[in-house]
Amino acid sequence: MATDVVIPELETLRLELRPDGIAVMTIDRSEQENRQTRAMFAEFGLVAHALRDSGARALVLRGAGEQAFCAGFEPAEIDAVTRMGVREFLGFQEMATGGLTAIRHLPFPVIAAVHGAAAGGGMSLALAADIRLAAPTAEFACSFVRVGLSAGELGTSWQLTRLVGSGRAAEIAYTGRPVAADEAERIGLVNRVVPAEALFDEAFALATAIAANSPGGVRMSKRALQRNQEITSYAAALELENRGQALMTRTEDMPEALAAMRERRDPHFTGR
Structure with missing residues (x-):
């Protein structure tokens, strides 16, 4: 690992750089089901910038606490977003998508360890990873249509179709229904389901196996x-x-x- 990496000050995330070359990004809003905020989207970009030249060989994404990986956008901030003008809202969208894109385009593999809800933007974040492991409690929801938005959000429409095919993606996107862990594994939305108590150990073992290679x-x-x-x-x-x-x-x-x-x-x- 590089020794001169500057870890940015973070409000909603925690970043750990381990000596074995594995980085860990934890969504740190467990009391709010790790919901996303405007600050969090900006911090995704800060984390990606810090990690790009860090010497890390893999990144594990996880949610703090036992309830959720990331249950979507913070309801307390929705009013502020809806009051934005078109240009201001477009700027917010570009900042948000830029944060997830920066995570997706990290030059080393990203592994999402998903437990509990991965809804809306939380599902988008999981889709931005290269590999997804899920606990039996994991539940994915492309729920944008349920709040008057479209599944054309945060890269979801592009990623979901390529993972599960156009027909399944259409059903999931148009209904907004939840996808439980076992179905997610069957249709290729996640790589595999592992016992909840072993989720993070499995994610670190996979990251370690990757880090052992060139x-x-x-x-x-x-x-x-x-x-x-x-x-x-x-x-x-x-x-x-x-x-x-x-x-x-x-x-x-x-x-x-x-x-x-x-x-x-x-x-x-x-x-x-």
């Missing part, structure tokens, strides 16, 4: 997987992959991995 290889893999969701050309996908592999062969980690295989030992990856 940092450059994992980062380039994430870039390829994300960017290739956004293009429709097989040739363009191959072009991106070929450039990435050419770059990876110039790192110190690839010869180290080959040497470790020959010498029957674990590799020591540096990311250089």
Whole structure:
């Protein structure tokens, strides 16, 4: 881990940088079911900025307390948002989506450990992760239509369709109905359901397994997987992959991995 990382002052989040290369971001409003606020959306961007060059190899997202991962937007702030003019509201939307986009585009994998409600923007945050683990208590709700908004919010319409397919995404978005953990696993909304008492241990174990691999290889893999969701050309996908592999062969980690295989030992990856 980098030793000169400056952790920003945070009101709604907690950020921990562990010596093993795993970062942990905790939504720290447990008494309010970890609901999002305008300040929180701004702090997502601050956290992402601090982590980008931190040397972290994986990020675990979690909600404080036992009730919820993130139950959506804070009702106490809704009146202020609805009184905004169009330009002011667009600025708020761009700030909010920018915060989640910054988390999604971190150069290393993001793992969401979801328990309890992940509703509205909380579901959007979970969708911004690369991998989602869920406790049996997890319940996802694309509930925007229930409050007079659309599912075209915080990247949800783009992410949800690619995860579960257009038909299932349409049903979930148009009804606003909750999706329980077992259904979420069955339709591919989460990677797997794990016992509630083991949720965070499982998330850290997965992050540890990722962190044991070549940092450059994992980062380039994430870039390829994300960017290739956004293009429709097989040739363009191959072009991106070929450039990435050419770059990876110039790192110190690839010869180290080959040497470790020959010498029957674990590799020591540096990311250089």
